[in-house]
Structures are given as C-alpha cells and as structure tokens.
Amino acid sequence: MGSLSGRSKVVSNKTMSFAEKIYLPAIIGGLGITISHFFKKNATIQYPEVKRPIAEIYRGKHVLKRDDQGRERCTACGLCALSCPAEAITMIAAERKEDELNLYREEKYASVYEINMLRCIFCGICEEACPKEAIFLTNEIVPSNLHRSDFIYGKDELVEPVDHPVDISHRQTPEVLRFKMDKNQIHNV
Amino acid sequence: MDGNYLLYKLILASVILLISLVVAMYSTLLERKVAGFMQDRLGPNRAGISGIFQPLADGLKLFFKEEFMPGTADKFLYILGPSLTMMIALLTSAVIPWGNSFVINGNEYSLQVADINVGVLYVFAILSIGVYGIMIGGWASNNKYALIGAVRAASQMISYELAMSMTIIAIVMMSGTLSLKDIVEQQHGMNWNIWYQPLGFLIFIVCAFAECNRSPFDLPECETELIGGYHTEYSSMKLGFYLFAEYINMFISSAMIATLFFGGYNFPFMDDLNLSHNALTIVGSLVFFTKILFFVFFFMWIRWTIPRFRYDQLMRLGWKTLLPLAIINILVTGFFIMIKHHL
Numbered sequence: 245m246g247s248l249s250g251r252s253k254v255v256s257n258k259t260m261s262f263a264e265k266i267y268l269p270a271i272i273g274g275l276g277i278t279i280s281h282f283f284k285k286n287a288t289i290q291y292p293e294v295k296r297p298i299a300e301i302y303r304g305k306h307v308l309k310r311d312d313q314g315r316e317r318c319t320a321c322g323l324c325a326l327s328c329p330a331e332a333i334t335m336i337a338a339e340r341k342e343d344e345l346n347l348y349r350e351e352k353y354a355s356v357y358e359i360n361m362l363r364c365i366f367c368g369i370c371e372e373a374c375p376k377e378a379i380f381l382t383n384e385i386v387p388s389n390l391h392r393s394d395f396i397y398g399k400d401e402l403v404e405p406v407d408h409p410v411d412i413s414h415r416q417t418p419e420v421l422r423f424k425m426d427k428n429q430i431h432n433v
Numbered sequence: 434m435d436g437n438y439l440l441y442k443l444i445l446a447s448v449i450l451l452i453s454l455v456v457a458m459y460s461t462l463l464e465r466k467v468a469g470f471m472q473d474r475l476g477p478n479r480a481g482i483s484g485i486f487q488p489l490a491d492g493l494k495l496f497f498k499e500e501f502m503p504g505t506a507d508k509f510l511y512i513l514g515p516s517l518t519m520m521i522a523l524l525t526s527a528v529i530p531w532g533n534s535f536v537i538n539g540n541e542y543s544l545q546v547a548d549i550n551v552g553v554l555y556v557f558a559i560l561s562i563g564v565y566g567i568m569i570g571g572w573a574s575n576n577k578y579a580l581i582g583a584v585r586a587a588s589q590m591i592s593y594e595l596a597m598s599m600t601i602i603a604i605v606m607m608s609g610t611l612s613l614k615d616i617v618e619q620q621h622g623m624n625w626n627i628w629y630q631p632l633g634f635l636i637f638i639v640c641a642f643a644e645c646n647r648s649p650f651d652l653p654e655c656e657t658e659l660i661g662g663y664h665t666e667y668s669s670m671k672l673g674f675y676l677f678a679e680y681i682n683m684f685i686s687s688a689m690i691a692t693l694f695f696g697g698y699n700f701p702f703m704d705d706l707n708l709s710h711n712a713l714t715i716v717g718s719l720v721f722f723t724k725i726l727f728f729v730f731f732f733m734w735i736r737w738t739i740p741r742f743r744y745d746q747l748m749r750l751g752w753k754t755l756l757p758l759a760i761i762n763i764l765v766t767g768f769f770i771m772i773k774h775h776l
Contacts, residue, residue: 286469
C-alpha cells in the first residue's frame with residue numbers, strides 16, 4: 245500500500261561496520277577531542293578581577309549630575325518619572341531656601357529622589373526626557389545585594405560627588421545635545 | 434619478629450593509609466580541574482592558589498551538613514553501609530608493592546605492608562566485598578531510587594568481576610605466581626605485561642571502570658534517572674564517605690593496573706643508572722606513583738569523554754563481549770605458554 249500523504253521516508257537502518265561495532269576507534273577519537281580542549285585557551289573571565297569590556301555608551305547605573313558650580317541640576321519636574329516605562333522613579337519636590345543657593349540650581353529641587361533598580365530596565369528614556377541634563381546612565385553596573393530594599397537607590401547613591409564628577413561625555417555628545425534641544429522634534433515640543 | 438619490625442610495619446601502614454587518603458582527597462580537586470579544562474573552563478580556583486584548599490573546604494562543608502536519617506531506615510545498616518565501603522576501599526592497599534625495599538644496616542625493609550603469597554586473590558576477594566557497602570546502604574535507605582541503584586551496582590559489579598578475574602588468570606598463568614611482589618619482579622626493566630597481554634589489559638581496564646562505578650559505567654548513581662542512586666538518602670559525612678571511597682577505589686584500581694600491566698615500580702634502563710639500591714627504590718616508587726597518577730587522570734579523561742551506557746548495553750558488553758574475550762585470551766595465552774615450553 246502506498247503512502248497516503250506521500251511524505252513518508254524510508255529510514256536507513258544500515259548495519260554497522262566492524263570498526264563501529266567494537267567502539268574503540270570512536271572512543272580514541274573522542275579522547276583526542278577532549279584532550280585537545282584540555283590545552284585550549286579557557287573562555288573564563290575571572291569576573292571581579294577581570295571585567296569584560298563594555299561599550300562606552302553602556303546603559304548602567306544612573307547618576308544625578310551637578311552643574312559646573314557644584315549645584316544639583318535636577319529641578320524635580322517629574323518628567324523622568326512620567327516617562328519611565330517601568331515606573332521605577334519617584335521623587336518629592338521641595339522649594340529652595342535662601343541659604344541653599346549654592347546647593348541647587350533651580351528654585352525647586354528634589355528632596356527625595358529614588359530609583360528602584362529592580363524595576364529599572366535601563367532603557368535610558370529618563371535621560372532622554374530630562375530637560376535639565378540632570379540624569380544620565382553610566383557604564384557602572386548595579387552590584388548585587390542581599391535585600392530587596394537595598395536596591396532602592398536614594399540621592400546618597402545617585403547624586404555625583406562634588407569632588408569626583410562622573411564623566412558622561414560619551415553619552416552627551418554635541419549631536420545628542422543638539423537633537424535634544426531641537427524643538428522641531430516631536431519629543432521636545 | 435622483633436619489636437623493631439613491628440614498628441616499621443606500623444609506620445609503613447600509616448604512611449600508605451595517609452598517602453591513599455591524601456591522593457583521594459586531591460583526586461576530587463583534580464577531577465574538577467580536569468573537567469574544567471576539558472570544557473574550556475578553569476575549574477575551582479578560589480580556595481587558595483588555584484584552588485589548592487578546595488578539598489579541605491569541601492570536607493569541612495560535609496562535616497557541617499545536617500546528619501539526616503530517613504525515618505523508616507534501618508538504623509544499624511544505614512550507618513554500616515558507608516563505613517563498610519570506606520573500610521574495604523582502604524584494605525586493598527596492604528598488598529600492593531609500593532616500591533622495592535630499603536636496606537639499612539643489613540636489614541631489608543620492604544615497601545609492601547604484607548607480601549602474602551595469594552596477593553591477587555586477596556585483592557579480588559576484598560573487591561567482591563565492596564559491593565556489600567553499596568547494597569547495604571541502598572537497602573537500608575528504604576527508598577526506591579536507592580534500592581534500584583544498589584541492585585544495579587550489585588549486578589554490575591558481579592558481572593564485571595568475572596571478566597576481570599579471567600584476565601588475571603592469564604597474567605597468573607604467565608608469571609606462575611599469585612604474589613603481587615613476584616609479578617612485579619618479573620616485569621623488570623621494560624619487560625611489562627602489557628606487551629604480552631594487550632587484550633587482557635583492555636578487558637581489565639574496562640572492568641576496572643565498571644568496578645569503580647565510574648563513567649561510562651556509573652549507572653548505580655546516575656543523577657538523571659536515579660537522583661543519586663544508592664546514596665540518595667545520605668547526607669553529611671556519610672555521603673562524603675561514599676564519594677571519598679569512590680576516589681580511593683580509583684586510586685587503588687590505578688595502582689593495580691600499574692602493578693599488573695605496567696611493571697609497578699620498574700622503569701626502562703633502571704640497571705644502567707648505576708644508582709645504589711636505596712636510591713633506585715626511591716626513584717622506582719616515584720615512577721610507580723607517576724604511573725598511578727596517569728591512570729587516575731585516564732579515569733577522569735574517560736569520564737569527560739564517553740556518555741553513560743544504557744543498562745542492557747552494559748550487561749551485553751559484560752557477558753557477551755568481555756567474558757568470551759577473556760576466555761579466548763586465556764586459551765591464546767595457554768597456547769603460547771605451551772609452545773614456549775616445547776621449544
């Protein structure tokens with residue numbers, strides 16, 4: 245009786261040759277393969293000591309920038325929190341006092357600024373949304389932690405130190421800046 | 434037999450015990466390193482320089498693990514199982530000639546704890562008892578996986594013991610003695626048994642893999658089907674004893690292979706070196722340990738190369754291939770011995 249579908253195939257059930265039957269040539273061949281791997285270069289990267297090279301525009305841990313006078317740039321407008329697709333950012337705004345002129349650039353600032361690193365998907369949209377060039381992603385990797393609560397980063401971890409500014413020039417090239425300032429683009433209207 | 438002699442034997446026995454324990458301990462590290470390198474990894478390298486303290490850390494971890502015993506287990510047999518396995522694994526090293534002998538002040542001190550004239554028989558007798566440790570442990574656990582693993586181990590070890598003993602008969606026919614010391618003496622220089630018994634060696638090493646429950650014959654403890662086989666219910670140092678005994682068995686098997694087929698402490702051109710008797714003994718022992726370590730490495734090399742056999746394949750190989758081959762080997766050996774006598 246012929247095949248109904250016409251798709252059936254005859255399986256080849258060929259008998260093994262003597263060399264295949266005694267199995268030894270195959271074993272010796274296998275031993276050769278494993279011993280050749282024994283002397284090959286290892287693929288291991290010894291992580292904490294050696295790090296895999298990552299792109300200069302890698303999107304890692306966030307930084308809240310200061311301006312050239314050391315004042316926080318963030319004005320707590322909430323655009324980053326609004327644009328965040330993972331809803332990882334929250335903040336509480338406060339008004340700048342007379343004696344805080346050297347601390348905050350704008351008259352409104354974020355007294356609390358928190359990013360939940362477990363929610364964050366490191367897409368970088370907060371950076372795109374920020375009108376004050378305040379938040380940037382860096383090529384630093386968020387380290388592991390023992391408690392979920394430790395992944396909520398406050399201002400103490402996010403704001404760059406006054407004496408050690410974080411270099412974000414690779415993420416903020418003049419082209420990027422021009423693109424962000426271009427009012428013809430839909431996102432800046 | 435004076436006190437001096439007794440003391441010497443006591444020290445020798447302790448040293449050999451210590452050496453087999455340390456070698457087994459570091460075999461676990463070597464195994465993981467070999468596995469790592471063969472898979473293009475590094476293996477453990479965090480505990481000490483290139484992981485030199487890893488076995489200590491592993492042992493310490495096992496000691497601190499919870500000592501668990503299933504509620505329905507047979508308490509006495511449950512503890513007897515690993516103890517028996519460990520004890521039997523260590524017993525065999527008594528008759529293996531680890532080196533020639535030292536001559537100090539005219540007294541000869543042999544590097545063999547007991548040169549009994551039935552050394553080969555003793556080794557195989559002890560090896561046969563080895564299955565009891567596994568069987569008792571698997572039975573006492575009162576767990577189906579442990580029992581299946583134990584039954585597999587028992588039938589596997591009994592099946593392969595047969596072919597293994599048959600190859601030894603060929604060796605014994607050639608050398609005309611059952612003493613391991615005499616067998617080694619006859620392989621002086623490069624006159625190793627492997628040149629006369631290549632088929633016997635092949636059968637013996639395959640059976641040695643099966644006897645040690647090593648891959649590709651590790652069916653009694655295959656993780657994928659039996660969780661852990663006969664030691665599924667064991668934890669803490671009892672499990673450690675089972676795992677450790679496997680490495681000691683590997684070491685002893687390698688020593689037996691080196692003794693029976695690769696000339697023990699003999700090495701080529703040993704008479705041309707013009708060394709004193711004692712120096713030659715030391716070099717010979719080092720050569721012997723090099724041979725053993727090579728075979729330990731070979732055990733691991735095979736493990737990371739060949740996948741596990743199916744159970745029916747294992748039985749077919751043992752009964753239908755290795756046993757007839759071993760019998761043919763005996764016949765061929767007998768034929769050549771007869772020709773030699775009539776020439």
